[in-house]
Amino acid sequence: MGNELIRELKHKIFKRLNISDVHPDELDDDRPLTGDEFDIDSIDILEILVMIDDDYGVRIENREEGIEAFASFRALADYIETHRSRE
8 A cells, every 4th residue: 555645645735735736646745845946944844744634644743753754745645654553
């Protein structure tokens, strides 16, 4: 399910943040979610955190987990898969 979840996350994040500069499928799965030309700020991160909680029932509880999870689209998908299975 990994690649399917990565693609799903890209599309949901782009829709939630109203990013239309590039198509989500064009981005590398290992691309960082922050610190790039999409100018994702702390409010956007909160939007993504709410989406992850609402859609997948997974909470990122602290900064360290957030840094790990937001390292890339692949890392976020891995984080969700790992923590969703614990529920």
